[in-house]
Amino acid sequence: MIKVDDKQLPWSENMTLSSVLKTLDSVDLCAVVRLNGKLVSSPNFDKTPIENNAEIQLLPLVAGG
Amino acid sequence: MGRLHLKEIKSISYEHADVKKGYTDQSLRINLDATDIIITPIEEKVKKTFIGGKGYDLWMMWNAVSGSTKWNDPENAICISSGPLGGTPGYPGGGKSIVTSISPLTGAPIDSNVGGYFGPYKKFSGFDVIQVDGKAKKDTIIFIDGIENTITLFESENLPTDAYELSDILTRHFDKDKPINVSVVTTGPGAANTFFGCLNFSWWDAGRKRVRYKQAGRGGIGTVFADKKIKAIVARCGTISMKTNNPADFEGLKRVTKTHAKEIHDLDPKQNRMSLVGTTHLVPIMNDHDCLPVHNFKFGSHPESRVIGEETYEHLFDKGFDGCWKGCTVACSHGVKDFSPVTGPYRGQTVFVDGPEYETIAGCGANLGIFDAHTILEINFYCDAYGLDTISVGTSLGFVMECFENNLITTKHTGGMALNFGNRFNALTLIHQMATGEGFGAIIGKGVRRMKAIFAQEFGADMAFMQDIGMESKGLEFSEYITKESLAQQGGYGLALKGPQHDEAWLIFLDMVHNFMPTFENKAEALHWFPMFRTWFGLCGLCKLPWNDIVPEDNKTMPEPAKVAKHVGWYADFFSAVTGRKTGPDDLISMSESVYNFQRVFNLKMGFGTREYDTLPYRAMGPVTVEEYESRQERYDKQLKEKYGLQITDMSAKEKVAVLRQKREEQYELLKDAVYERRGWNNNGIPTLETIQRLGIDFPDVVELLKKNGAT
Numbered sequence: 001m002i003k004v005d006d007k008q009l010p011w012s013e014n015m016t017l018s019s020v021l022k023t024l025d026s027v028d029l030c031a032v033v034r035l036n037g038k039l040v041s042s043p044n045f046d047k048t049p050i051e052n053n054a055e056i057q058l059l060p061l062v063a064g065g
Numbered sequence: 066m067g068r069l070h071l072k073e074i075k076s077i078s079y080e081h082a083d084v085k086k087g088y089t090d091q092s093l094r095i096n097l098d099a100t101d102i103i104i105t106p107i108e109e110k111v112k113k114t115f116i117g118g119k120g121y122d123l124w125m126m127w128n129a130v131s132g133s134t135k136w137n138d139p140e141n142a143i144c145i146s147s148g149p150l151g152g153t154p155g156y157p158g159g160g161k162s163i164v165t166s167i168s169p170l171t172g173a174p175i176d177s178n179v180g181g182y183f184g185p186y187k188k189f190s191g192f193d194v195i196q197v198d199g200k201a202k203k204d205t206i207i208f209i210d211g212i213e214n215t216i217t218l219f220e221s222e223n224l225p226t227d228a229y230e231l232s233d234i235l236t237r238h239f240d241k242d243k244p245i246n247v248s249v250v251t252t253g254p255g256a257a258n259t260f261f262g263c264l265n266f267s268w269w270d271a272g273r274k275r276v277r278y279k280q281a282g283r284g285g286i287g288t289v290f291a292d293k294k295i296k297a298i299v300a301r302c303g304t305i306s307m308k309t310n311n312p313a314d315f316e317g318l319k320r321v322t323k324t325h326a327k328e329i330h331d332l333d334p335k336q337n338r339m340s341l342v343g344t345t346h347l348v349p350i351m352n353d354h355d356c357l358p359v360h361n362f363k364f365g366s367h368p369e370s371r372v373i374g375e376e377t378y379e380h381l382f383d384k385g386f387d388g389c390w391k392g393c394t395v396a397c398s399h400g401v402k403d404f405s406p407v408t409g410p411y412r413g414q415t416v417f418v419d420g421p422e423y424e425t426i427a428g429c430g431a432n433l434g435i436f437d438a439h440t441i442l443e444i445n446f447y448c449d450a451y452g453l454d455t456i457s458v459g460t461s462l463g464f465v466m467e468c469f470e471n472n473l474i475t476t477k478h479t480g481g482m483a484l485n486f487g488n489r490f491n492a493l494t495l496i497h498q499m500a501t502g503e504g505f506g507a508i509i510g511k512g513v514r515r516m517k518a519i520f521a522q523e524f525g526a527d528m529a530f531m532q533d534i535g536m537e538s539k540g541l542e543f544s545e546y547i548t549k550e551s552l553a554q555q556g557g558y559g560l561a562l563k564g565p566q567h568d569e570a571w572l573i574f575l576d577m578v579h580n581f582m583p584t585f586e587n588k589a590e591a592l593h594w595f596p597m598f599r600t601w602f603g604l605c606g607l608c609k610l611p612w613n614d615i616v617p618e619d620n621k622t623m624p625e626p627a628k629v630a631k632h633v634g635w636y637a638d639f640f641s642a643v644t645g646r647k648t649g650p651d652d653l654i655s656m657s658e659s660v661y662n663f664q665r666v667f668n669l670k671m672g673f674g675t676r677e678y679d680t681l682p683y684r685a686m687g688p689v690t691v692e693e694y695e696s697r698q699e700r701y702d703k704q705l706k707e708k709y710g711l712q713i714t715d716m717s718a719k720e721k722v723a724v725l726r727q728k729r730e731e732q733y734e735l736l737k738d739a740v741y742e743r744r745g746w747n748n749n750g751i752p753t754l755e756t757i758q759r760l761g762i763d764f765p766d767v768v769e770l771l772k773k774n775g776a777t
Contacts, residue, residue: 041353063613064571
């Protein structure tokens with residue numbers, strides 16, 4: 001299982017951040033997540049693998065300084 | 066009163082004006098030429114039109130200066146105001162001050178929004194806004210004592226020159242038993258020797274038992290402060306509670322304050338973690354999206370940037386409460402204790418560094434090719450102590466380094482220093498020189514615009530190339546975002562009233578990453594709504610971070626999530642509760658629109674404020690050089706082929722740079738047309754008479770000025 005915000009989702013092999021986000025609603029404005037506490041930005045979503053038991057937090061729209 | 070010996074030159078007692086619904090309805094003017102201290106009621110019409118904060122500042126400034134006033138003329142004023150909501154303990158971001166003056170860099174009004182306790186302390190001492198004009202003959206301290214109800218001017222000698230030590234001494238001097246009652250505004254020696262001096266606004270950190278600082282950085286107000294020989298402005302004020310603003314609806318204020326504060330408390334740990342890392346999380350995010358300025362804004366990312374982001378600074382920041390206002394749950398003003406500089410007058414000592422924030426890391430780190438967290442801390446510390454704006458310092462040094470690497474300047478001009486990107490010790494040497502006004506640092510302290518002229522006229526450097534790479538607009542150095550791929554943010558910088566600072570609009574992600582505004586009309590609408598709403602924070606004495614850096618969990622399902630409608634509603638409730646003026650979200654935009662347009666007219670009064678001044682260096686729009694183009698060739702080639710339908714197979718890289726430039730510059734001009742129309746301005750960027758009438762700013766002198774400039 002993986003955890004996205006407060007929701008548990010099943011884990012599968014070859015899962016990437018992009019594939020996880022495709023299963024979620026209202027993620028159009030998600031350009032950055034925290035994966036196990038580390039920031040990952042949208043240009044890297046495709047190439048970021050998701051391990052079992054991963055914890056993902058979807059960050060809000062980046063609003064600048 | 067402590068160990069200092071200050072010579073009193075003028076003192077008055079005054080009757081304390083009670084705060085009613087967020088306002089004292091009084092202004093304080095101090096004229097340093099005549100040592101006059103003048104207290105004046107604020108008219109209802111002014112209150113209704115200008116709201117407070119930046120609005121009050123601009124109104125005072127408008128009446129203080131003429132169209133020919135220069136930054137160092139005695140009549141130039143420094144105005145400081147909080148706003149009707151400022152000084153609400155516990156409301157996140159509820160203690161800001163807004164400072165204005167005629168800028169040494171731009172020649173036009175500049176405004177800077179800053180934390181620390183001064184703004185609320187000044188208001189609760191009896192004054193919504195203060196104006197300081199004239200010039201003192203000797204170093205002067207202005208002391209507003211809201212406990213004893215006195216205002217005193219002191220002459221001072223032999224005080225420390227740097228802000229770091231000076232604020233501490235004055236805080237302890239003016240209330241040694243309760244230093245938390247004191248807030249001090251100071252600058253440092255660099256302000257007198259450069260055009261981008263900043264002001265440090267202090268508060269007493271009760272947990273650490275030390276003075277802390279935030280900076281009113283932009284536009285050189287510290288330089289005006291030093292030119293007037295103001296050593297410090299000090300406010301002293303007693304206990305503050307949520308009732309001190311005497312709100313119209315206390316229960317309503319409690320309710321909205323508690324709601325917003327709780328949301329920040331609950332959600333910040335799940336979102337940007339600003340209470341732990343400040344704004345340092347933006348470093349890796351900007352880097353990953355190619356928006357982090359690297360090597361004078363030439364590139365948008367660098368592999369070494371990871372070591373100057375949140376993962377490093379979270380470990381360096383001292384743990385503890387870091388709110389720059391009482392009870393703020395964002396609490397993002399972090400600092401590093403026991404830091405030991407390796408250069409300069411504090412070399413080998415241990416100091417507390419207030420910062421760094423994203424802008425300082427990006428500008429004084431990545432933009433200079435310096436990927437060393439400790440060097441950035443040292444630059445941050447000395448800029449604060451010397452009273453220098455870290456953004457202008459970083460952007461100016463980046464320009465110099467690129468000029469050096471292109472042989473536009475050489476060691477012959479720099480006093481023998483090699484100024485390649487990454488040369489951290491020479492960067493620090495230049496900052497020490499800026500503080501003393503010596504060496505090549507004295508030239509850098511004049512800012513990018515003046516440097517371009519000096520390099521061309523005195524060193525024979527290529528002016529056209531410097532115009533392309535010198536990151537200034539209207540005379541102000543850029544803040545620290547790459548805008549090449551976001552036309553909307555190019556407008557956010559180029560159309561900003563005071564110059565390229567992102568506090569009017571930050572649209573990069575909405576535009577570039579999410580493509581939420583594909584048409585010119587979409588972009589123009591964003592360049593109307595966002596600057597207007599962001600202006601409102603400056604009218605009321607608030608910080609914008611709690612609006613959209615921590616958002617409700619259901620925000621992403623809202624029709625326009627970027628506006629964070631729930632929070633806008635809370636701000637309207639906040640305004641209603643304090644002032645008693647029944648206010649809805651749309652009213653907040655109307656309030657700002659009046660002041661925003663007034664500032665545009667003010668620019669016109671000072672000889673600017675038309676289309677020709679809303680320009681950008683080409684580097685803000687696209688690749689200046691073949692090297693830049695080729696570094697992102699796939700992206701640019703794709704645009705030329707797919708967006709513009711060009712056949713590029715036989716084009717050289719140089720030809721591709723030229724044709725892309727032509728296209729992008731055309732787009733920017735079209736954007737200006739669309740934004741002017743949306744804002745109710747004519748094609749020359751001047752508000753129409755109909756617009757100023759609608760907004761209630763059709764004062765006779767405004768109408769006359771507009772007519773003189775062709776407005777109909």
